[in-house]
Amino acid sequence: MASKDCLRNCGPQSAVRETGSDIKFIAARDGPRDYRTALRTNRSAWNILLKDSEGPIPAQLTTLCKKLGIDPAHAKHVFWMVELMESWFLADPKAVAAYYGAKGFALKALGNPDDVETISKSTVLRRLKQAAAKCLKGPYDKVAHAPALLVGLDPILVQKHAPHCKKLFDAVKAKLKA
Numbered sequence: 001m002a003s004k005d006c007l008r009n010c011g012p013q014s015a016v017r018e019t020g021s022d023i024k025f026i027a028a029r030d031g032p033r034d035y036r037t038a039l040r041t042n043r044s045a046w047n048i049l050l051k052d053s054e055g056p057i058p059a060q061l062t063t064l065c066k067k068l069g070i071d072p073a074h075a076k077h078v079f080w081m082v083e084l085m086e087s088w089f090l091a092d093p094k095a096v097a098a099y100y101g102a103k104g105f106a107l108k109a110l111g112n113p114d115d116v117e118t119i120s121k122s123t124v125l126r127r128l129k130q131a132a133a134k135c136l137k138g139p140y141d142k143v144a145h146a147p148a149l150l151v152g153l154d155p156i157l158v159q160k161h162a163p164h165c166k167k168l169f170d171a172v173k174a175k176l177k178a
Contacts, residue, residue, distance in 0.1 A: 021176060032068040039074065046175055048077045050168065052084040054121065057164070079168040082117035085146070086124050088153060090116040091161035095152040096131065099145070104134035113161045 028034035035049040053064060057080060062072035070078060081087060089096050093110045109131035111119070119127075128140035137145065159166040 018176075023172075032070055035070065035078075039071075046077070048079060048168075048171070050079050050081065053080045053082050055083055057082050057117075079171070080164045082162070082164050083119075083121040084124060085150075086128060086140075086142070087116040087119060088158045088162055088165060089128060089149055090119065090124060091158045091165075092153045095154060096128075096149060099149050099152055100132045100135040100137055103136065104132075106131045106134070113157070115163070116161050117164060 026034070026038075031049055031051050035047065038045070038047040049070070051068070058064060061078070061080075062075045064080070065072045065075045065078055090110055091113045093107055093113060096110060097105050097107050110127050116124075125140070131140075132145075133139045155169070159169055
């Protein structure tokens, strides 16, 4: 659900409105299973999946698709948050700081946002927890904090520091132009 909010507020939704098209973001507990269902039940739609890679991206994206039980023929319609969605937060440290508030927030703990997709899952989560540990809202909690953090992100910064995010935005924009 959190990813849905980010995509709605970060650009593609406004581009969709401009074309008069329709776009639906569906949050799923089991994204790969629900994606396979969507492929069967919504054949005329452009079905895509946005998924945490949970680790480094292999040279062949079809490897991740196979691991998830997705036909590798659909690999170009599967987009990855590398290694996890929270990596996007590190791309926009000012938005994270604004969410938590200045009192007690350790901005330096977030590190350098250059290429957030090269940062391991454990390091991303550790940085977020350390940065907000002394804040009134408490340390980072996915359920409590992620939806609001996603909505506050600058989509330009996220795309700049997360190449796979940019691939998603570019694909949506290209599809809308087609």
